[in-house]
């Protein structure tokens with residue numbers, strides 16, 4: 001799982017905990033430098049401190065344009081340039097149906113999980129361009145690859161992230177900026193822990209492995225897409241979901 005990121009400076013949103021923290025660690029382990037942007041200042045600072053001098057923390061509310069400008073400026077001031085962006089920050093689904101989810105909730109989730117991705121790319125592109133190109137990884141979800149019940153605003157946002165990634169990819173090829181989306185399945189993090197999921201095999205019958213994923217199992221996909229190992233890959237969607245979106249398992253089909 002080694003993808004050389006030496007000489008690359010990456011901004012990771014929502015990197016104070018969960019998957020974002022794992023991506024930030026993966027970037028440093030692959031010799032890159034990372035700026036963690038989050039609203040959880042204490043956790044974010046602790047996460048950056050734990051990674052040493054190749055990491056920084058900046059307060060970043062991904063729904064706020066000024067906050068985005070400050071974070072990109074901070075990154076360039078601290079590390080001299082910006083080569084990549086991981087749009088990872090997000091909030092979970094409401095767990096309500098389209099019929100039940102209020103417009104207010106729907107719009108709040110769309111704002112944090114989708115509009116933020118536009119804002120992030122919009123703000124970071126000039127700096128990535130100035131660095132001679134780079135890589136943007138937008139974190140969607142298995143819920144952005146299929147119609148998942150009880151995800152309403154969340155699923156709509158994640159489908160939007162997938163589409164927006166392809167649009168940016170076809171627009172930015174000439175700038176040597178690659179844009180891809182990653183689609184995690186069910187992974188144990190502070191976001192999903194309250195649902196009571198466990199890492200035990202058999203505990204998650206929805207995918208062929210019949211288990212949920214660990215955050216570390218997502219990292220290689222992101223470091224690969226950030227690195228030059230994926231120099232010919234743009235506009236792609238990478239499912240890292242234990243086969244969940246590939247289709248129903250034998251056990252499911254045979255009713256076992």
Ligand SMILES: NC(=O)c1ccc[n+]([C@@H]2O[C@H](COP(=O)([O-])OP(=O)(O)OC[C@H]3O[C@@H](n4cnc5c(N)ncnc54)[C@H](O)[C@@H]3O)[C@@H](O)[C@H]2O)c1
Pocket residue numbers: 013014015016017018019020037038039040060061062063088089090091092112139140141142183184185186187188189190191192
């Ligand atoms: N865990 C899963 O099973 C799973 C599955 C599919 C997709 N994802 C996606 O992966 C990403 C990370 O999920 P996670 O499980 O690590 O969640 P998490 O809740 O553990 O972490 C999310 C991070 O985003 C930050 N964040 C939330 N709102 C923000 C804002 N306005 N500005 C800046 N930061 C903000 C939080 O403070 C937190 O640090 C999310 O986009 C999520 O939708 C997760």
